[in-house]
Amino acid sequence: MPQYKLTYFDLRGWAEPARQLFHLSHTPYDDIRIPMADTEGKWEKMRDKTPFGQLPVLNVDGFDIPQSAAICRYLAKKFGYAGKTPEEEAWADAVVDQFKDFSVAFKTLLFATRAGKPEEEILKIRYEIFNPARDVYFILLNRILKKSKSGYLVGDGLTWADLVIADNLHSLEKLRAIDDDDEGHQNLKKYKEKIYGTPDLEDHIATRMDTEV
Amino acid sequence: MPQYKLTYFDLRGWAEPARQLFHLSHTPYDDIRIPMADTEGKWEKMRDKTPFGQLPVLNVDGFDIPQSAAICRYLAKKFGYAGKTPEEEAWADAVVDQFKDFSVAFKTLLFATRAGKPEEEILKIRYEIFNPARDVYFILLNRILKKSKSGYLVGDGLTWADLVIADNLHSLEKLRAIDDDDEGHQNLKKYKEKIYGTPDLEDHIATRMDTEV
Structure with missing residues (x-):
């Protein structure tokens, strides 16, 4: 079996669906996490060695694969979730x-919030950029x-697309972007719960560090 | 052989690499183009029947596939360019x-230009948003x-990634976003010319409608 090393920050984010693919397929891997409070400057030291100056990066027996969707698709094909x-x-x-x-649009809102922009600016982004994009996407x-x-979103079984979409829905819930009184939103919440209830995933989800995104 | 129908606007844009994959593999397909001056409202009539309310859509024996990269990857796998x-x-x-x-960033600049925004605003987008993103990407x-x-970008032969990147470089040239006196820019221009010079592609490129994007 190849040696897998997945490097990302200490977040769910763009690496979480890849982690879930390892768990679903009972495949051992190194889950390397750069702390968000990166006091030792680990990321700065490592950045130039990554293919695109970004994380996540998946290393397979010494070969680096960048870009989250490319990583997930690669693993999904190997493990039967593509x-x-x-x-399909x-x-x-x-x-x-x-x-x-x-x-x-999601990132625009997230980064504005993280950057501590004034409330008025964040609300403007929420109502003028984020909500319209979310509404089209949810429909x-x-x-x-x-x-x-x-x-499931594709065919008659779980695919990596379900993992990507469900984990983002989880982030949207945390960011209070899923409305309690909207039927479409609640359907998506139920869908997320179905995916999160997948055997072989429940343990991982119960014990993982459940960051905001 | 399946019946392929590719529907897009009358542009290169996000459909052009798919068209090139058909040409490279000598595969017949219907190249359906909605005119940009859509006086008959064809697009409005068709929009709700597309999977995501967007073009391009590839129809394979009646089955619709949306999203340009998904379409290209699907064809690339079929035709041996993945x-x-x-x-790889x-x-x-x-x-x-x-x-x-x-x-x-490219779309932000393109849409601002198309929308006829004031020159000052377009320059601000060009220097503050577009150029920094382009510089990182070009490096x-x-x-x-x-x-x-x-x-080639991947392995020892042409892949669909070359088609996507080269055609966008062609758009960047047209938008005067490739500098004559920058070595890195000129290297990419030579790379584009190499891809455009691919046998089985030259004819298509010489006779296609060469729109701005």
Whole structure:
């Protein structure tokens, strides 16, 4: 079996679906985490050695793979969570890219909040940028799930697209971006709970460090 | 052979690498183009029938695949341009996702220009948002190409990542975002010319409608 090393910050973020793929497939891996309070400057020392100056990076027997979706797709194919046909694989890819398009707005809100921008500016971003993008994205997710007989986003079983989308929904809940009185939002919350209730995932989710994102 | 229908606007844009994959593999397909001056409102009539309310969409024997990268990856796998190993496939994916990250800044500049924003605002976007993102992205591309023995971005042959990156470099040239007196920029221009000079592609490139993007 190859030696896997996954390096990321001490967050769920863009590495969490990859961690979940390791857990689902009972594959040992090194879960290397740079502390958010990086007092030793570990990240600065390491940055130039990463392929794109970014994390996560997956190292497979010495070979580095950057970019979160590329990492997840690679592992999903190895472990059987990429989709059962070329068409299912393409749909898993498409759903993840649709999420990535939405995540531009998500990051704009997140970074403004983290940067401690004035409340007024954050609210403006929330209502003018984030909410419209989220609403379009949620409608698409609900439409896919409504047509799905399995309750999964693609085909009749769990794919890496479910892991990516469910974990982001978890972040959206934490950021109070899922409304209690909106049926579409609540459907997505139930969907997230279904994915989080996957056997072989529950233990991991119960014991992981549950950061804000 | 499946029946392929690729629907997009009358632009190169996010559909062009898919069109090139059809040409490279000598695969017949319907190249359906919605005119940019859409006087008959074709797009509005069609929008709700597309999976994500967006184009391009690839239809394969009646089955719709949305999202440009998902479409290209699907075709690249079918036609032998996805990479020769799982690790090469992951690197092609990673390079395309790195381009997509950069393209957020590219779109910001493009849409501001198209919307006819005041010159001062466009210059601000160009110098504060677009140029810094482009510079980081160009350094990464040059670093990959410097290490490459083949002159391609991944492995020893052409992949869909080359098609995506080269066609965007062509757009950047048209938008005067490639400097004549910068060595790194000129290296990328030469790389683009190499990809554009691929046999089975030259004919297509010489006869296609060469829109701004």
